[in-house]
Amino acid sequence: MTSAPLLRDSLDEEGRAQLWATMALRHTRGLGGRSWTRLLKTFGSAYAALQNIPRWAEAGVTAEKAAQAAAGSWRTTAREEWDAALRTSAHLVMWHDARYPRCLRELPDAPPMLYCRGDTTLLSGPCLAIVGSRRCTSEGGRAASGIARRLAACGLTIVSGMALGIDRVAHNAAMREIGKSIAVLGTGLNVPYPEKNRDIFRTMEEKGLVVTEFAPGTPPLAGNFPVRNRIISGLSLGVLVVEAAARSGSLITARLALEQNREVYAIPGAVFASSSFGCQELIRQGAHPIFSAEDILRDLAPQLEAFGISPSDMPRETALPGEVAEFPIKKRSGSVEEAKPSDMKKGADVPLAGDAARVVQTLRARGRCHMDMLCRLLEIPIPRLSGLLVSLEMDGFVRRFPGAFYENNEM
DSSP: OOOOOBHHHHOOHHHHHHHHHHHHHHHSTTOOHHHHHHHHHHHSSHHHHHHTGGGGGGGTOOHHHHHHHHHTTTHHHHHHHHHHHHTSBOEEEETTSTTSOHHHHTSTTOOSEEEEEEOGGGGGSOEEEEEOOTTOOHHHHHHHHHHHHHHHHTTOEEEEOOOTTHHHHHHHHHTSTTOOEEEEOSSOTTOOSSGGGHHHHHHHHHHSEEEESSOTTOOOOTTHHHHHHHHHHHTSSEEEEOOOOTTOTHHHHHHHHHHTTOEEEEOOOOTTOGGGHHHHHHHHTTOEEOSSHHHHHHHHHHHHHTTTOOGGGSOOOOOOTTOOSSOOOOOOSSSSOOOOGGGGOOGGGSOOOHHHHHHHHHHHHHOSEEHHHHHHHHTOOHHHHHHHHHHHHHTTSEEEETTTEEEEOOO
Protein backbone atom coordinates (compact mmCIF):
# COMPACT_ATOMS: atom_id res chain seq x y z
CA MET A 1 0.00 0.00 0.00
CA THR A 2 1.52 3.32 -1.06
CA SER A 3 1.50 6.15 1.45
CA ALA A 4 -1.39 8.60 1.31
CA PRO A 5 -0.65 11.93 -0.42
CA LEU A 6 -0.81 15.32 1.23
CA LEU A 7 -4.36 16.61 0.82
CA ARG A 8 -3.13 19.93 -0.55
CA ASP A 9 -1.54 18.00 -3.45
CA SER A 10 -4.40 15.58 -4.11
CA LEU A 11 -7.54 17.75 -4.02
CA ASP A 12 -8.72 19.38 -7.23
CA GLU A 13 -10.76 22.59 -7.28
CA GLU A 14 -14.06 20.74 -6.78
CA GLY A 15 -12.60 18.69 -3.95
CA ARG A 16 -11.40 21.81 -2.17
CA ALA A 17 -14.84 23.42 -2.54
CA GLN A 18 -16.52 20.33 -1.09
CA LEU A 19 -14.03 20.14 1.76
CA TRP A 20 -14.55 23.80 2.70
CA ALA A 21 -18.34 23.37 2.59
CA THR A 22 -18.13 20.20 4.71
CA MET A 23 -16.10 22.04 7.31
CA ALA A 24 -18.65 24.86 7.27
CA LEU A 25 -21.36 22.36 8.24
CA ARG A 26 -19.15 20.72 10.86
CA HIS A 27 -18.32 24.02 12.55
CA THR A 28 -21.72 25.74 12.43
CA ARG A 29 -22.89 26.15 16.02
CA GLY A 30 -25.84 23.92 16.89
CA LEU A 31 -25.49 21.58 13.91
CA GLY A 32 -24.76 17.96 14.75
CA GLY A 33 -24.70 14.58 13.07
CA ARG A 34 -28.44 14.37 12.47
CA SER A 35 -28.64 17.85 10.97
CA TRP A 36 -25.62 17.17 8.75
CA THR A 37 -27.16 13.95 7.50
CA ARG A 38 -30.54 15.54 6.71
CA LEU A 39 -28.82 18.34 4.78
CA LEU A 40 -26.56 15.96 2.85
CA LYS A 41 -29.43 13.64 1.96
CA THR A 42 -31.63 16.55 0.88
CA PHE A 43 -29.06 18.42 -1.23
CA GLY A 44 -26.66 15.64 -2.24
CA SER A 45 -23.40 17.26 -1.11
CA ALA A 46 -22.02 19.70 1.43
CA TYR A 47 -21.33 22.28 -1.28
CA ALA A 48 -24.92 22.15 -2.53
CA ALA A 49 -26.20 22.42 1.05
CA LEU A 50 -24.09 25.51 1.72
CA GLN A 51 -25.32 27.11 -1.50
CA ASN A 52 -28.94 26.57 -0.46
CA ILE A 53 -29.05 27.84 3.13
CA PRO A 54 -32.43 29.59 2.57
CA ARG A 55 -33.94 26.17 1.78
CA TRP A 56 -32.65 24.34 4.86
CA ALA A 57 -36.17 24.09 6.22
CA GLU A 58 -36.77 21.45 3.52
CA ALA A 59 -34.28 19.28 5.40
CA GLY A 60 -35.97 19.93 8.75
CA VAL A 61 -33.21 22.28 9.93
CA THR A 62 -34.39 25.25 11.97
CA ALA A 63 -34.18 28.86 10.80
CA GLU A 64 -31.95 29.58 13.80
CA LYS A 65 -29.32 27.08 12.61
CA ALA A 66 -29.59 28.33 9.04
CA ALA A 67 -28.98 31.86 10.28
CA GLN A 68 -25.88 30.69 12.14
CA ALA A 69 -24.52 29.17 8.93
CA ALA A 70 -25.36 32.23 6.84
CA ALA A 71 -23.64 34.53 9.35
CA GLY A 72 -20.36 32.65 8.81
CA SER A 73 -19.56 32.25 12.51
CA TRP A 74 -17.98 28.93 11.57
CA ARG A 75 -15.16 30.46 9.51
CA THR A 76 -12.49 30.79 12.22
CA THR A 77 -12.61 27.20 13.50
CA ALA A 78 -13.23 25.81 10.01
CA ARG A 79 -10.10 27.60 8.78
CA GLU A 80 -8.08 26.00 11.57
CA GLU A 81 -9.19 22.52 10.50
CA TRP A 82 -8.73 23.43 6.82
CA ASP A 83 -5.10 24.46 7.35
CA ALA A 84 -4.37 21.33 9.40
CA ALA A 85 -6.11 19.08 6.86
CA LEU A 86 -4.15 20.35 3.87
CA ARG A 87 -0.90 19.55 5.70
CA THR A 88 -2.10 16.00 6.46
CA SER A 89 -1.16 12.88 4.54
CA ALA A 90 -4.54 11.20 3.99
CA HIS A 91 -7.26 10.09 1.63
CA LEU A 92 -10.43 12.12 2.15
CA VAL A 93 -13.77 10.34 1.69
CA MET A 94 -16.64 12.84 1.68
CA TRP A 95 -20.38 12.26 1.50
CA HIS A 96 -20.65 12.87 -2.26
CA ASP A 97 -17.68 10.54 -2.95
CA ALA A 98 -18.45 7.17 -4.58
CA ARG A 99 -16.14 5.60 -1.99
CA TYR A 100 -18.32 6.78 0.92
CA PRO A 101 -19.72 3.59 2.52
CA ARG A 102 -23.35 2.94 1.65
CA CYS A 103 -23.89 1.43 5.09
CA LEU A 104 -22.88 4.71 6.75
CA ARG A 105 -25.26 6.70 4.53
CA GLU A 106 -28.10 4.77 6.19
CA LEU A 107 -27.28 6.23 9.62
CA PRO A 108 -29.30 9.15 10.97
CA ASP A 109 -26.07 10.76 12.24
CA ALA A 110 -23.51 9.81 9.59
CA PRO A 111 -20.12 11.57 9.58
CA PRO A 112 -19.95 14.05 6.67
CA MET A 113 -16.41 12.94 5.84
CA LEU A 114 -13.69 10.51 6.84
CA TYR A 115 -9.94 11.02 6.98
CA CYS A 116 -8.34 7.74 5.85
CA ARG A 117 -4.95 6.08 5.51
CA GLY A 118 -4.69 2.69 3.86
CA ASP A 119 -6.93 0.70 1.55
CA THR A 120 -10.20 2.64 1.15
CA THR A 121 -11.72 -0.20 -0.92
CA LEU A 122 -12.28 -1.99 2.42
CA LEU A 123 -15.09 0.50 3.11
CA SER A 124 -17.27 -1.17 0.48
CA GLY A 125 -16.76 -4.78 1.58
CA PRO A 126 -18.43 -6.93 4.26
CA CYS A 127 -17.27 -6.05 7.78
CA LEU A 128 -17.76 -7.45 11.27
CA ALA A 129 -16.92 -5.43 14.38
CA ILE A 130 -15.19 -7.05 17.34
CA VAL A 131 -15.05 -5.06 20.58
CA GLY A 132 -14.51 -5.76 24.23
CA SER A 133 -12.51 -5.10 27.36
CA ARG A 134 -9.24 -3.17 27.36
CA ARG A 135 -8.14 -5.50 30.17
CA CYS A 136 -9.15 -8.78 28.58
CA THR A 137 -8.42 -12.15 30.11
CA SER A 138 -6.19 -14.63 28.32
CA GLU A 139 -9.27 -16.70 27.48
CA GLY A 140 -11.07 -13.67 26.05
CA GLY A 141 -8.04 -12.73 23.98
CA ARG A 142 -7.75 -16.26 22.66
CA ALA A 143 -11.42 -16.28 21.66
CA ALA A 144 -11.18 -12.88 19.94
CA SER A 145 -8.05 -13.94 18.08
CA GLY A 146 -9.47 -17.22 16.83
CA ILE A 147 -12.77 -15.70 15.68
CA ALA A 148 -11.14 -12.67 14.02
CA ARG A 149 -8.66 -14.82 12.14
CA ARG A 150 -11.35 -17.21 10.93
CA LEU A 151 -13.75 -14.45 9.80
CA ALA A 152 -10.94 -12.58 8.04
CA ALA A 153 -9.89 -15.75 6.22
CA CYS A 154 -13.48 -16.08 4.97
CA GLY A 155 -13.45 -12.58 3.47
CA LEU A 156 -14.80 -10.34 6.23
CA THR A 157 -12.92 -7.21 7.24
CA ILE A 158 -12.62 -6.90 11.02
CA VAL A 159 -13.50 -3.47 12.42
CA SER A 160 -12.50 -2.25 15.86
CA GLY A 161 -11.33 0.85 17.72
CA MET A 162 -7.58 0.27 18.15
CA ALA A 163 -7.82 0.26 21.93
CA LEU A 164 -5.73 -2.07 24.05
CA GLY A 165 -7.08 -5.50 24.91
CA ILE A 166 -9.71 -7.07 22.65
CA ASP A 167 -9.41 -4.37 19.96
CA ARG A 168 -5.67 -4.90 19.57
CA VAL A 169 -6.02 -8.68 19.54
CA ALA A 170 -8.75 -8.55 16.86
CA HIS A 171 -6.79 -6.18 14.60
CA ASN A 172 -3.62 -8.27 14.83
CA ALA A 173 -5.37 -11.58 14.26
CA ALA A 174 -7.31 -10.29 11.26
CA MET A 175 -4.19 -9.03 9.50
CA ARG A 176 -2.37 -12.33 9.68
CA GLU A 177 -1.83 -13.85 6.27
CA ILE A 178 -4.52 -12.51 3.87
CA GLY A 179 -6.95 -10.90 6.31
CA LYS A 180 -7.85 -7.20 6.53
CA SER A 181 -8.89 -4.86 9.33
CA ILE A 182 -10.24 -1.31 9.80
CA ALA A 183 -9.42 0.82 12.84
CA VAL A 184 -11.81 3.65 13.72
CA LEU A 185 -10.02 6.28 15.79
CA GLY A 186 -11.28 8.66 18.46
CA THR A 187 -8.39 11.02 17.67
CA GLY A 188 -6.98 12.82 14.66
CA LEU A 189 -5.39 10.66 11.98
CA ASN A 190 -1.93 11.86 12.97
CA VAL A 191 -2.39 11.09 16.68
CA PRO A 192 -1.81 7.36 17.28
CA TYR A 193 -3.45 6.35 20.54
CA PRO A 194 -2.73 4.60 22.79
CA GLU A 195 1.04 4.89 22.40
CA LYS A 196 1.43 1.14 22.96
CA ASN A 197 -0.49 0.52 19.72
CA ARG A 198 1.81 2.60 17.52
CA ASP A 199 3.18 -0.61 15.99
CA ILE A 200 -0.19 -1.86 14.74
CA PHE A 201 -1.11 1.67 13.66
CA ARG A 202 1.75 1.56 11.15
CA THR A 203 0.87 -1.98 10.08
CA MET A 204 -2.75 -1.06 9.46
CA GLU A 205 -1.78 1.93 7.34
CA GLU A 206 0.10 -0.53 5.11
CA LYS A 207 -2.13 -3.62 5.20
CA GLY A 208 -5.53 -2.37 6.36
CA LEU A 209 -7.29 0.95 6.85
CA VAL A 210 -7.28 3.62 9.55
CA VAL A 211 -10.20 6.08 9.56
CA THR A 212 -11.44 8.96 11.70
CA GLU A 213 -14.01 11.73 11.51
CA PHE A 214 -11.96 13.97 13.79
CA ALA A 215 -9.74 16.80 12.57
CA PRO A 216 -5.97 16.31 12.31
CA GLY A 217 -4.31 16.97 15.65
CA THR A 218 -7.40 16.08 17.72
CA PRO A 219 -6.09 14.67 21.03
CA PRO A 220 -7.53 11.62 22.81
CA LEU A 221 -10.45 13.36 24.51
CA ALA A 222 -12.63 11.00 26.56
CA GLY A 223 -15.88 12.12 24.92
CA ASN A 224 -14.67 11.30 21.40
CA PHE A 225 -14.38 7.55 21.88
CA PRO A 226 -18.05 6.78 22.60
CA VAL A 227 -18.99 9.06 19.68
CA ARG A 228 -16.80 7.16 17.20
CA ASN A 229 -18.46 3.88 18.23
CA ARG A 230 -21.41 4.60 15.91
CA ILE A 231 -18.96 4.36 12.99
CA ILE A 232 -17.56 1.04 14.23
CA SER A 233 -21.05 -0.47 14.31
CA GLY A 234 -22.26 1.46 11.28
CA LEU A 235 -19.55 0.02 9.00
CA SER A 236 -20.38 -3.52 10.07
CA LEU A 237 -22.97 -6.21 9.39
CA GLY A 238 -22.85 -7.02 13.08
CA VAL A 239 -20.97 -6.43 16.32
CA LEU A 240 -19.37 -9.15 18.44
CA VAL A 241 -18.72 -8.29 22.11
CA VAL A 242 -16.07 -10.62 23.50
CA GLU A 243 -15.69 -9.42 27.09
CA ALA A 244 -17.49 -6.53 28.76
CA ALA A 245 -18.12 -5.59 32.36
CA ALA A 246 -21.51 -4.40 33.56
CA ARG A 247 -20.92 -0.80 32.43
CA SER A 248 -18.38 -1.27 29.66
CA GLY A 249 -18.14 1.16 26.75
CA SER A 250 -18.50 -1.86 24.48
CA LEU A 251 -22.16 -2.03 25.50
CA ILE A 252 -22.65 1.42 23.97
CA THR A 253 -21.38 0.03 20.65
CA ALA A 254 -23.81 -2.88 20.96
CA ARG A 255 -26.72 -0.55 21.69
CA LEU A 256 -25.80 1.60 18.68
CA ALA A 257 -25.68 -1.54 16.54
CA LEU A 258 -29.23 -2.43 17.56
CA GLU A 259 -30.43 1.08 16.74
CA GLN A 260 -28.73 0.77 13.34
CA ASN A 261 -30.47 -2.56 12.69
CA ARG A 262 -27.21 -4.51 12.88
CA GLU A 263 -26.78 -7.95 14.41
CA VAL A 264 -25.38 -8.16 17.94
CA TYR A 265 -23.36 -11.16 19.12
CA ALA A 266 -21.83 -11.87 22.53
CA ILE A 267 -19.62 -14.54 24.03
CA PRO A 268 -21.23 -15.71 27.30
CA GLY A 269 -17.95 -16.16 29.17
CA ALA A 270 -17.52 -17.63 32.63
CA VAL A 271 -20.72 -17.44 34.68
CA PHE A 272 -19.29 -15.64 37.71
CA ALA A 273 -16.62 -13.53 35.98
CA SER A 274 -17.30 -9.80 36.29
CA SER A 275 -15.62 -9.38 32.89
CA SER A 276 -18.58 -11.25 31.35
CA PHE A 277 -21.50 -9.52 33.09
CA GLY A 278 -22.05 -7.15 30.17
CA CYS A 279 -22.05 -9.94 27.59
CA GLN A 280 -24.47 -12.00 29.65
CA GLU A 281 -26.83 -9.03 29.95
CA LEU A 282 -26.70 -8.53 26.17
CA ILE A 283 -27.69 -12.17 25.68
CA ARG A 284 -30.58 -11.78 28.13
CA GLN A 285 -31.71 -8.81 26.01
CA GLY A 286 -31.64 -10.85 22.79
CA ALA A 287 -28.06 -10.85 21.50
CA HIS A 288 -26.91 -14.05 19.76
CA PRO A 289 -24.71 -16.19 22.05
CA ILE A 290 -21.53 -17.12 20.16
CA PHE A 291 -19.36 -20.19 20.67
CA SER A 292 -17.36 -20.12 17.42
CA ALA A 293 -16.83 -18.08 14.26
CA GLU A 294 -19.09 -20.54 12.44
CA ASP A 295 -22.08 -19.28 14.46
CA ILE A 296 -21.57 -15.82 12.97
CA LEU A 297 -20.91 -17.11 9.45
CA ARG A 298 -24.12 -19.15 9.50
CA ASP A 299 -26.16 -16.23 10.81
CA LEU A 300 -24.79 -13.78 8.24
CA ALA A 301 -24.83 -16.21 5.30
CA PRO A 302 -27.65 -14.45 3.36
CA GLN A 303 -25.94 -11.06 3.72
CA LEU A 304 -22.52 -12.47 2.80
CA GLU A 305 -23.89 -14.01 -0.38
CA ALA A 306 -24.76 -10.48 -1.53
CA PHE A 307 -20.99 -9.82 -1.46
CA GLY A 308 -20.25 -13.00 -3.40
CA ILE A 309 -19.17 -14.97 -0.31
CA SER A 310 -20.73 -18.43 -0.26
CA PRO A 311 -20.35 -21.01 2.53
CA SER A 312 -19.15 -23.54 -0.03
CA ASP A 313 -16.25 -21.24 -0.95
CA MET A 314 -15.05 -20.67 2.60
CA PRO A 315 -11.73 -22.24 3.58
CA ARG A 316 -11.80 -25.04 6.12
CA GLU A 317 -11.30 -23.91 9.69
CA THR A 318 -7.90 -24.56 11.17
CA ALA A 319 -6.33 -23.62 14.48
CA LEU A 320 -2.88 -22.19 15.08
CA PRO A 321 -0.74 -23.71 17.83
CA GLY A 322 -2.10 -22.55 21.16
CA GLU A 323 -5.45 -21.46 19.68
CA VAL A 324 -8.77 -23.22 19.39
CA ALA A 325 -11.54 -22.71 16.89
CA GLU A 326 -14.21 -23.82 19.35
CA PHE A 327 -13.58 -22.55 22.87
CA PRO A 328 -15.19 -23.96 26.00
CA ILE A 329 -17.29 -21.84 28.32
CA LYS A 330 -16.12 -22.81 31.75
CA LYS A 331 -15.66 -21.44 35.21
CA ARG A 332 -11.98 -20.89 35.89
CA SER A 333 -10.64 -21.22 39.38
CA GLY A 334 -8.32 -18.65 40.85
CA SER A 335 -8.16 -16.21 37.92
CA VAL A 336 -11.85 -15.35 37.80
CA GLU A 337 -12.82 -12.08 39.44
CA GLU A 338 -15.71 -12.81 41.74
CA ALA A 339 -18.62 -10.40 41.62
CA LYS A 340 -18.71 -7.92 44.45
CA PRO A 341 -21.67 -5.77 45.45
CA SER A 342 -19.58 -2.71 44.59
CA ASP A 343 -19.32 -3.93 40.98
CA MET A 344 -23.05 -3.44 40.59
CA LYS A 345 -23.28 0.06 42.06
CA LYS A 346 -24.90 2.60 39.82
CA GLY A 347 -23.22 5.80 38.77
CA ALA A 348 -25.63 8.06 40.58
CA ASP A 349 -23.43 7.67 43.67
CA VAL A 350 -20.68 9.56 41.81
CA PRO A 351 -20.72 13.35 42.38
CA LEU A 352 -21.31 15.50 39.31
CA ALA A 353 -20.03 18.97 38.52
CA GLY A 354 -19.77 21.41 35.64
CA ASP A 355 -21.56 20.71 32.37
CA ALA A 356 -22.40 17.15 33.39
CA ALA A 357 -24.34 18.43 36.41
CA ARG A 358 -26.11 21.01 34.23
CA VAL A 359 -27.25 18.29 31.81
CA VAL A 360 -28.68 16.14 34.59
CA GLN A 361 -30.36 19.10 36.28
CA THR A 362 -31.97 20.17 33.00
CA LEU A 363 -33.31 16.67 32.30
CA ARG A 364 -34.62 16.42 35.85
CA ALA A 365 -36.47 19.72 35.46
CA ARG A 366 -37.79 19.32 31.90
CA GLY A 367 -38.21 15.57 31.49
CA ARG A 368 -37.36 13.82 28.23
CA CYS A 369 -35.42 16.10 25.83
CA HIS A 370 -33.87 15.78 22.40
CA MET A 371 -30.12 16.33 22.13
CA ASP A 372 -30.68 19.39 19.93
CA MET A 373 -32.89 20.95 22.62
CA LEU A 374 -30.22 20.35 25.27
CA CYS A 375 -27.66 21.95 22.96
CA ARG A 376 -29.78 25.09 22.64
CA LEU A 377 -30.69 25.30 26.32
CA LEU A 378 -27.20 24.70 27.69
CA GLU A 379 -25.15 26.17 24.83
CA ILE A 380 -22.80 23.18 24.89
CA PRO A 381 -21.31 22.30 21.46
CA ILE A 382 -22.78 19.11 19.98
CA PRO A 383 -19.51 17.07 20.00
CA ARG A 384 -18.93 17.80 23.70
CA LEU A 385 -22.59 17.30 24.60
CA SER A 386 -22.67 13.95 22.80
CA GLY A 387 -19.65 12.74 24.74
CA LEU A 388 -21.14 13.96 28.03
CA LEU A 389 -24.42 12.16 27.38
CA VAL A 390 -22.69 8.89 26.56
CA SER A 391 -20.58 9.12 29.73
CA LEU A 392 -23.65 9.96 31.82
CA GLU A 393 -25.51 7.02 30.30
CA MET A 394 -22.66 4.66 31.10
CA ASP A 395 -22.60 5.95 34.69
CA GLY A 396 -26.35 5.48 35.09
CA PHE A 397 -27.38 9.13 35.34
CA VAL A 398 -29.42 9.33 32.13
CA ARG A 399 -31.31 7.02 29.80
CA ARG A 400 -31.19 7.26 26.02
CA PHE A 401 -34.20 6.61 23.81
CA PRO A 402 -34.42 6.13 20.02
CA GLY A 403 -34.10 9.33 18.06
CA ALA A 404 -31.45 10.90 20.38
CA PHE A 405 -33.92 11.65 23.21
CA TYR A 406 -32.68 11.55 26.81
CA GLU A 407 -34.23 11.66 30.26
CA ASN A 408 -32.97 11.70 33.82
CA ASN A 409 -32.54 8.20 35.21
CA GLU A 410 -34.13 8.60 38.63
CA MET A 411 -32.85 6.03 41.04
